[in-house]
Amino acid sequence: MNVSRTEQRVLHTLAQGGQIRHYKDDDGRLVEIECLTREGWLMSACTLDMFKSLRRRRLIASAGGGPYRITRLGLTAVRSRPDNR
Template sequence: MNISKYEQRVLHALAQGGRIVHRWDDTGKHIVTIDCFTREGHRLADCSLALFRRLRRRALIASMGGQPYRITRLGLAAVRSQLDNR
């Protein structure tokens, strides 16, 4: 599976224990903002709403029961292993 550099960076952060926190609009139908956090609590600036939608459409990330989005098994298989992504 072809994954862009930005998708790779976000998936690495999620694989190391990060999460994507989402916010709904007033109607509760659409996600309007997202924030990607590393496990240390730092915000990842590379994660945009368009990137989030691509990852979700490909089923590389998922949310269970309204919780923050985390990486799926498919996402773990798609991400290339690196020693450190900093």
């Protein structure tokens, strides 16, 4: 699967235990997202357009209205890195 470099960074963060929190307005539309690492740091590389792209390709998913996490398909799409321990 063809995944860009910034998408790889986001998927790698999610594979290590990160999450994407989403916020909606009163009409139920998605207005803001936050990509958090497992340590709680905010990752600025994840934009709303990238989030929509990852969700459209089913690399990330939400269960029960919770934060978005990486799926099995997303785990196969992410390339390994030397610091992935």
